[in-house]
Amino acid sequence: MIGGGGGAFIANPHQKAIHFDGTRRVTSVALHPNPEIAMNEANQWPYPVKGYTSYDEMFADQANLPEDEKLDYVLIVTPNFVHFDPAMKALELGIPVLCEKPLTTNLELADQLVAKAKEKNVPFAVAHTYLGHWTSWFMRHVVTSGLLGEVRWVDSYYIQGWLADKLEDAGQMQAEWRTDPKKAGGSGCGGDIGTHAMMQLRFVTGLEIDRVSARLEKFVPGRPIDDHFTVYGELSNGGKCLVRASQVCIGHLNDLGIMVAGTKGAMKWRQEEPEKVTILLQGQPDRTYWRGAVAANDGFLGDVPDWLLGEPTIPAGHGEGFHDAFARLHREFEKTVRAYKAGEAWECDGSRYANIDDGRKGLAFIDACLKSDEADGAWQPVS
Ligand SMILES: NC(=O)c1ccc[n+]([C@@H]2O[C@H](COP(=O)([O-])OP(=O)(O)OC[C@H]3O[C@@H](n4cnc5c(N)ncnc54)[C@H](O)[C@@H]3O)[C@@H](O)[C@H]2O)c1
Known part of the structure; x- marks a missing residue:
């Protein structure tokens, strides 16, 4: 280590x-x-x-x-x-x-x-x-199984509020290097947590973000690097997306989530309640899947592979969370x-x-966002 x-x-x-x-x-x-x-x-x-x-x-x-x-x-x-x-x-x-x-x-x-x-x-x-949440694997299965139809729109976000004050001036170790472009990289909020939202989108949908139009804001006076990050993107299947992140939205802790809207239905997930995936189909009641409900599949989900059903490490009703995802x-x-x-x-x-290519993609995304922001939000390709 x-x-x-x-x-x-x-x-x-x-x-x-x-x-x-x-x-x-x-x-x-x-x-x-x-x-x-x-x-x-x-x-x-x-x-x-x-x-x-x-x-x-x-x-x-x-x-x-x-x-x-x-x-x-x-x-x-x-x-x-x-x-x-x-x-x-x-x-x-x-x-x-x-x-x-x-x-x-x-x-x-x-x-x-x-x-x-x-x-x-x-x-x-x-x-x-x-990506290590069992539900991230489940959502990837739902999208690729075609249950939601063709993906039209994705809203992927990571909203925090802990940097709403200038903690770096108070000597807070994690804030100090995160707000220094020489130590964090060209984008603060985007690099730190925007990349998580972007990676969640890629993993869950299997799609790439091909082009971006980005705005990187510095809301806290005197901060040399963005603390709020908003990106409109074009997906590799022709769909559109929003990847947004903030560290100045007071009251938000680790509010990471994703909403995928397809031609047949939509799906919602938030990591602060990581075991819960909601699927919405036109004219039907919301279906919220916890582990037990997936295992007791009523046929609605089609075939859920055994390896996926066997993935949770503890019986349903006992919570999996952040440490399980890391494990x-x-x-x-x-x-x-x-x-x-x-x-x-x-x-x-x-x-x-x-993997390392995904890691590189995160940096390619940030690089394109920085260029777009400098050009007043002009579209930039993600290499
Ligand atoms: N995956 C996630 O969910 C997640 C969450 C938080 C942070 N991170 C990432 O983890 C990394 C660390 O973040 P953090 O918040 O834990 O930071 P931190 O400041 O709390 O810890 C950094 C550690 O690195 C050590 N360090 C610095 N330079 C070193 C060197 N030359 N040799 C040995 N040790 C050295 C420091 O002493 C400290 O122990 C960052 O890249 C951050 O983006 C990821």
């Missing part, structure tokens, strides 16, 4: 998710840029782990180990500007990477990582957490990594978790 010391946020849910299935554990940590803090915190880990003063020291150690003693994969949970360097170093050594999103701070660096991952043929996942991501990546390490055929095709 690279990053995670000094009161970090997302390292903690990852740590829980890693240990979720009993088949993985954190073995080595480079927790902080300050070597003393890194080692102190490594020594306080709940069980013995190998602590390193830096990730460079960790990789130097790895380079000398026989293949079967190397790390199975590296988890990168550092701020955005500390993704590229450790990811590149891991790939050079042939070590698979699970990297936090967004993949890098700009498209050029993302392209370099993609090229290296392909050259070395090493598995690479990007932590788009919400599913690690579980699926573990399968890929085990096959890779055994020299077997492995897949990293984006159907179970975001």
Whole structure:
């Protein structure tokens, strides 16, 4: 694990998710840029782990180990500007990477990582957490089964309010780097959570966003980077979409959701109630599916594959949530990594978790949005 010391946020849910299935554990940590803090915190880990003063020291150690003693994969949970360097170093050594999103701070660096991952043929996942909800897989099944008809319109959103005040001036660690373009990348809100909304749209619908017209706002005075992000887009099937994100909408916590409208019906989901998917067909009552209702399929859903029905890890009525989504991501990546390490055929095709091409697509989307915003909202292609 690279990053995670000094009161970090997302390292903690990852740590829980890693240990979720009993088949993985954190073995080595480079927790902080300050070597003393890194080692102190490594020594306080709940069980013995190998602590390193830096990730460079960790990789130097790895380079000398026989293949079967190397790390199975590296988890990168550092701020955005500390993704590229450790990811590149891991790939050079042939070590698979699970990297936090967004993949890098700009498209050029993302392209370099993609090229290296392909050259070395090493598995690479990007932590788009919400794809790990069982319901995200279910929604993908509903759209691809044709129940909603052809997709006409998608509204995908991630609305927060925690940056409505200038927390970065109060020394809040997570706010400081997220509002600094050198550390976060060219788009603040868009890169941080707009990419989650965009990835949710791509995963659930299987469609790409081909062109964008974007507005990036800076509502909090003196902030050098967007805290509100609104994108109108054209989908690869000719449909249209809205991808919107905000960090200044007071009262909204992690209000991520999606609405898909097709020629036959629509579907709604919100991650704050992640087990609930509502399907609406013309002239029919709303149907809200929880796990039990999917399993007891009344025929309305058509054939729901057994692998999908078997996916939830706990009987219906006991809630799955954020940690389960993270655990599913690690579980699926573990399968890929085990096959890779055994020299077997492995897949990293984006159907179970975001891969490096998906991560790059996130940066291509942000790049197009920045260009569009600079050109007063003019349409820009997403490469
Ligand atoms: N997938 C999600 O749902 C999700 C949610 C939150 C954050 N994130 C992403 O996770 C990453 C971290 O976000 P966060 O909110 O946890 O940030 P954070 O500021 O809470 O934690 C960052 C950690 O990185 C460490 N770090 C920084 N430079 C380092 C270096 N050179 N070597 C070792 N450690 C170093 C810090 O000490 C800290 O432990 C970001 O890329 C963010 O976009 C993803």
